[in-house]
Amino acid sequence: MNSKQPLRVLQVVESALTGVGRHLFDLTEGLVEMGHSVHLIYSPDRMDRAFERRLEALTRRSNSFAAHPLSMRRGPSARDPLIAATVARYVRNHGPFQLVHGHSSKGGAIARLAGQLCRLPSVYTPHAIRTMNPFISPLERRILTTAERTLARMSGAVIAVSYEEGEHLVETLRFPAHRVRVVVNGIERFAHPDRDDARRTLQIPRDIPVAGFVGRLSDQKGLDVLLKAWQRVLTPLPQARLAIVGHGELEQTLRRLALELGVDHAVDWLGEQVGVEVMPAFDVLAFPSRYEGLSYVLLEALVIGLPVVASDKSSAGTAIDDGSSGYIHRVNDDAALSEHLTRLLSDPDLCAEFGWSAQNKVESFGVSQMIEQTLDVYYEITGHDASHVSGGARTQPRSRPKYVS
Secondary structure (H helix, E strand, C coil): CCCCCCCEEEEEECCECHHHHHHHHHHHHHHHHCCCEEEEEECCCCECHHHHHHHHHHHHHCCCEEEEECCCCCCCCCCHHHHHHHHHHHHHHHCCCCEEEEEHHHHHHHHHHHHHHHCCCEEEECCCCHHHCCCCCHHHHHHHHHHHHHHHCCCCEEEECCHHHHHHHHHHCCCCHHHEEECCCCCCCCCCCCHHHHHHHHCCCCCCCEEEEECCCCHHHCHHHHHHHHHHHCCCCCCCEEEEECCCCCHHHHHHHHHHHCCHHHEEEEECCCHHHHHHHCCEEEECCCCCCCCHHHHHHHHHCCCEEEECCCCHHHCCCECCCEEEECCCCHHHHHHHHHHHHCCHHHHHHHHHHHHCCHHHHCHHHHHHHHHHHHHHHHCCCCHHHHCCCCCCCCCCCCCCC
């Protein structure tokens, strides 16, 4: 093939919610703008309104993009071979494609099976691979590990969105190291309210120290740990407030826990909000997740200039520097979490210093860098030369791990 020929890429996704959908469309829109052609097979059963809006907009404005809905079940299903055969038929009817790229576990499995049927190179981005989840049973973990290792051998490359996820793929799951790449999620600077405007909207006084959380109210996010830590924070800082943005299956359980701990008077349950409009009201972002890929909430905190206190299982080490733009504590350690929150909330100057350091890191996480690095992976597994697309600049993530070539 002519090395200057634009790529034709097939993307496959089952769960197009929140961060996965955002990443997929950041990538897809960037590829289309660069002159590539992208087809998308997605499940209409699991997508949010943001994904739907971007899907409709890109379909209207670009002839280089096409989307095809295909219902898929979230977990393993007897229909999966039929779904993979349907995707392979799509490849034959709408190709040629240079590669197929699957996102999350089901989309990744379907894409790689279809790639095998069509002899097409495949890329897999897990977006926080499920084996990072500490809540799955030993039996489920063994089954998933076996399946992921088998499918990894069919992958031209596996892209981790954080260094922590990359380490898990190689060191825990024992994926072939030469197939693993780290391409971190990207974000651009955006307009947002200043602290005073955000606080006026939420009716929070200027001088009250506020820690905040943004995310789903689930076991994964570690809010039970945060509430226990908050009980400790209130001893030296009885005026402090904890703002919780989001909803989820554990909301009532967590509200009861707040009552039992005696902290309910100092917790504001804000429900579903636009995170970037609320977060400027915080002094600190608390992020005690038990596992993550690389959350866009962390990247949004960098843009806003918020110090972050996060667990060591949240992939926060990819985005923040412990001790200069935030603090990282052991997962489930409410004592350490409370100590770090108290230190920052008690010292506005330290918060400002950490926030300034956070903002200085934003340029390391540009969307254009994410797209260029993904293109490098595409060209590597297809034998193309990316220089005509990315201007010859093969932008690398900072301090690449030893297993990333």
